[in-house]
Amino acid sequence: METAERTALGVTDPLRLFLEHSEGCDAIQRRIIEVQSHPDKSKHLRLIPTPEAARLLRISESHLRGLIRQDGWPEGTVVGAGNRRAFTLAEVNEIRRRLFAATGDARYRVGRDRARGEKLVTVTVANFKGGAAKTTHSVHLAQYLALQGYRVLLIDLDSQASATSMFGLVPDEDFDRLDTLYRLFTLDEGSRTASLADLARPTYWDGLDIVPANLGLYSTEFEVPVRQMRQRELRFWRVLADALPSIDDRYDVVVCDCPPSLSYLSINAVMAANLLLVPIPPSMLDFSSAGRFFRMVHETLETLAAAEGGRVKQFDAVRLLVTKYQTSDANQTQLVKWMGAVFADTLMTNRMALTTGLDNAGNMKQSYYELEASDVNRRTYERGLDYLNSVNAEIESVVHDIWGRSGGEGAR
Template identity: 35%
Template sequence: MDLMKPIEANALDDLALQISERMTNAVKGHLLQAFAPDMTKTLRLFSVPEAADLLNTTPQFLRKCHSDGTLPEPAEQRGTRKYYSAEELWSFRQILEKKSSTPGRYLPWRREGEALQVWQLMNFKGGCAKTTTTAHIAHYLALNGFRVLLIDMDPQASLTGMCGLDPHQEFGATTIYDAITLNDPVPMSEVIRETFMPGLHIAPSQLILSEFKMEARADKNFFLRLQDAIAQVQDRFDVVLIDSPPELDILTLTGMAAATSIIVPMTPSMMDVTSTAQFMRLVSSYIGVINQHDAKLDYDHFRFLITRDEPTDGPSQQLVAFLRALFPNILMQATCYKSTAVSDATMLKQTVYELDRSDITRSTYDRARASMDAVGAEIRAMMETSWGRQ
């Protein structure tokens, strides 16, 4: 198909079809820049300082472990420089944990008696970077040694795409819909897919998930179906992150019933604040309805997260300060910066963690990475508080 040729159509349906086909082909061509030729995602390598930081140790300690045989040498060495794959770092964690006198230092998995953490990100305001933020939190936690399960509860399947799966190309594959449908659901274990990042799995989505909204009308306890599906695989993970659709519908309510904590992303604009106020009023009324069906919602944490934050924008910072004064215990301290590094990565269905620092202006990368690290670290701290570690 010649993507530069003007579209000619005699009927509206033909015009719509041609537009769809042209956009699909253009996107596939664009994604070839980020994906391998077989359309599978791969993760970049990590330098010695990055690897040491992710393992919560020092470059000197890594060198010592290589020299004394504790850890094998990485496969990739360019001259005198070593580079590590995510798979190698994941295996290093297993080795170092066995030799460590401090349990959980290298494998911070939940321990006996610690409940699975299920976090839902939700807001019915589009453009609040909900899916992008979910992916960044997941990558942060996985790279820091946690076993993470992503659940894409949005029929648009944007999160599925960010994990390297094409929801259109793989039509017919099992998705989260198959695990929660009222009609012969499959085991959750058959839905979950590995991703390109060790420790990170996903229950993908497709457009068919919209059918669940219709099915739910026949089951007054529909909101428990995701909770039951997660329970089937809870021993395999430390944390579950649910990306909900940009609306307060049956799919979002299903996630709310399964969650142990909630994050509401919002941009620092008066329009977003007004919209979120309306959203919270609806949340309150729906929680009341769910509670009437003997499914008491009780969250460990309920937080607002500022996204697309611009520290140099005076008016937006005034609004952030206003929100901090208004909700001192609800607004997260960390914020997601509005950054060209994040925007550029998102265009290729990536996160900042997938970018190489040398690919863009280093100061831009460092600011974006520090922002996302801070958000991930705050989430981790709240998880560990729920586990009684802090």
């Protein structure tokens, strides 16, 4: 490839320079994935050791060992001396299904109970400021729910496609823009599809699919206003919500990772949500930005209500999550106390602390749930895992409340 002509102070062909840098970033990202995913150049979820599998299943290790000795039950893989075994997530989920079928105990239920009217829950993770850990928590929430046996769809609505990249994909090489949510919004009726199910791609996590994003998704922001002018009846703010029924029979929970802006895509994700989750780092700048976020959401919902005959968008729950919390920072501690006084029940009890382990996982292009305990200091690893699991378990309990489950029923 030709290189952009450069001068002492800059470049004479910036278009070529930016294209070079874009392609260079893709090449480096591909190389990272190949190194980490040797030998077959695709990411895999680590095997789950017996003690961890037993905790996920809520049974004792001895009970699990007894089960796998029975005919037809997943046996796992021998991974060390003494016949120590580990399991794939698919095997853990199969054991869950068999336990539920054998006992009828709600603790082993995999996913929602449609017979009781438990509906598809859409969790939208949104904040219009970058750096609030939206993508980090969207990915970890989706993976946590998958570990608990739920069927999850993660929708990447950010053209930067960080969530997509976390699953070992190179967005602008692996996908066309018609592989993204752009396909629901495009002006071209021949390319448009009414089925969100067509866009869902399986990941290497059992039970977790993704609707990917790439740079082409940003074209949505230009096409929607033009389409609205041509189709006066189009409710552009409900395109995603109207597409959700096509996946209702396939998933228990949908997680939407929003871009850091008030965009057509963000508005759609908010309007599709049962549960709106707003991550807020405890700093004055982030807190000020969050105030503007709530003001903009208020004004947007008010405007859309007028367009819908006065019908205001309703949520089953709204939660604020403190992220990037530095437990030793007295100023942050004070700010969190003020947040608790102001936001009361809306503020989540658990907070996501800033940990070395979480940073290390991101640097290795892995989620925290994909790390081996040996990848970081064990004490640091367990501390970060405790924070992450506590936050996600609290969100899971909100999902159970939306389903109307009684206290403790099916709790993990």
